Amino acid sequence: MNLRRDVFQAIADPTRRAILLLVASQSLTAGAIASNFDTARPTVSKHLAILTECELLEQQQNGREIHYHINAKKMKEVADFIEPFRKMWDERFNKLESIMTKYKTKK
Amino acid sequence: MEQKTKINAEDGRQEYVITREFDLPVELLFRAHVEAGIIEQWMNTKVVKLESKKFGGYQFETSDPKGNVVFKANGVIHELRPNQKIIRTFEMEGAPFGVQLEVYEFEKLTDDTSRLQMHVIYESVAQRDQVLKLPFTQGINWAHNRLQDIAGKLK
Secondary structure (H helix, E strand, C coil): CCCCCCHHHHHHCHHHHHHHHHHHHCCEEHHHHHCCCCCCHHHHHHHHHHHHHCCCEEEEEECCEEEEEECHHHHHHHHCCCHHHHHHHHHHHHHHHHHHHHHHCCC | CCCCEEEECCCCCCEEEEEEEECCCHHHHHHHHHCHHHHHHHHCCEEEEECCCCCCEEEEEEECCCCCEEEEEEEEEEEEECCCEEEEEEEECCCCCCEEEEEEEEEECCCCCEEEEEEEECCCHHHHHHHHHHHHHHHHHHHHHHHHHHHHHHC
């Protein structure tokens, strides 16, 4: 089954956010990541699977080990998800400003 | 360059705050929020009804170029203090976002500049997040549609 994960759902979880923070500076194996949490190893594996599925994490095979590292491009996309909303208001307000400037002289 | 319009939306909360400074006297900034003819211009919508007073109501209707109504919104004004404050509800008709409570604070900075703070509160965190994501998702959809258009021509 191909579950299509929502990126925002993925980062809504505090453990998954902590994982992203961990691998932000260096790539780590699943074991190394799990050792930072009290949660059971399979739970961490599930979080890793979700993060990988929605492309926030990428896997890299190093010999026998698989390292996880952050997908910077995808992370930026998510960090900017409010930006289109901000831009929409910014454009509206710019318009408001230019319309009202015309009223200044008519005071 | 510093952004003129700022949004503060903290994780896991059902509200956000939009702040913007204007090169306008506060009186003009306020007028732009209470006069139908002006709202129509900057909000790009038709104002069907607007009673800018306490207990007043309003209705907006937006049509596409063919004249089909694509967006309807309405609300009730709870408080209206000229050049200072508007508290109103806002509801997008036929959308799953519920009713939002909007608190507009108008502030005079100098004779020619002013600040608007919009505090918007939703019924749930999920609803707030959906609204924040709306232009983001639309952007993706539009990009996707454009891609399909181009791909369609290649067939």
